[in-house]
Amino acid sequence: MTIAIGAPPPALLSAEELENREREAVDAYCRKHDIKGLVEDLVSRYLLDRPKDMSPHEYFAQQLRLEMLAGDEAHLVEAAAKVPGYALRQLFEATKRITSEIVPKETIRVIIEESLKVLNCDRISLFIYDKRIEMLVLNASNLEHPIRVRPGQGIAGKVFNSKQTVNIADCYKDARFDQSFDKETGYVTRHLLAFPIVDIGGNCLGVIQAINKNAGGQGFGPADEILLSNLAEHVSVAVHNAEFYRAAIVTSERANALLQMMQSLTHDLGAQSLVLSVATHASTLVRADRCSVFLVDERADELISIANDSGVEIRIPKSQGIAGECASENKLIVIDDAYEDARFNPEYDEKTGYRTHSIIAVPVRKPPTKDKACAVIQMINKQEFDDEIGRFDDEDVQILETYAMFVATQLAQSALLKPANSKEAPNFNARQGIREEEE
Structure with missing residues (x-):
């Protein structure tokens, strides 16, 4: 057997030998990166410049940033030298706060709040692209509620498409600037700096x-531009985190709603209680503002709803409206803007002042053949996390169609939906909102 003779393993070294090795490693690192020369250069520059408006550590932070920018364009390096120490400190604190938030609303609020401080400007506007609605959602320091902007619309929309920074010193002399908002509000936009948020x-x-x-x-x-560039990088991280958080919350809410729905369907509910349970759980699954469940009365060729916001029975011809088409043709209907669809009747909105935007109508297909709809689940106005109205997306469609399959058997067996040729087929009592047995 041959024994290799060499340096003893670290476990056998004495404390003094370990300390010597560590010192040698540190010395080698300092020589490799010229740490001594860097420190001497920083101290020499500080003693020569004698800056009055910043402490030594602020000055050193600024100079280190200049070294990092050494490979960039000359005008950026020169500009970085003009960034005061307090602004760099503000930037550092701002980025810490921005990246520490994950709740969507709080994230947006902190981004706007911190950006106002760092840029020392009057207003900050934050446009976040929402893939589900294919729009830029605008949150601004002067807005109570977000508004939506199409990609390519306005300066922000063009910056989004081009991923290029826009810096306008005099907005009213720039053809790209839309003056309509200023004219409506009386506000005067003089300077504008827009930066893309890129992941x-x-x-x-x-x-x-x-x-x-x-x-x-x-x-x-x-x-x-340098300050906003740095902010945009951290805003990108914060936006990603907030989106993951939002997705996790939606998944959790849907899982809980499905579990509660499954539990409720195992109970021996009365017919009307069953319909109300279907409406409640469906609304939770897709975060809709309103939900109606229409049962198909084949004998009368009508749709009857006893689960709606009015609390009273509603009867409509099976051939009428969006729910009627859904039931008659046994098909899914998704509408992003109700007022752009000829099938929508705005009469209810005009009476109540309610504004219908997005609609989804899902047929509950009667088993076992599923060739007919025994009911329709209709949802109105998708609720987004920013409390604005969105549109129903593919995930909403999938979850509602799955839900409709679960409830189809229970609804088909309900006393509310006796076959048209059954002698036990009951009539609806429009006054009480229930069905009574025929005499």
């Missing part, structure tokens, strides 16, 4: 826009 994969997630620089009146300079 690590190169996908544009939105746009962050600063309006009206407070200091100097000369608009946003190269130093502001």
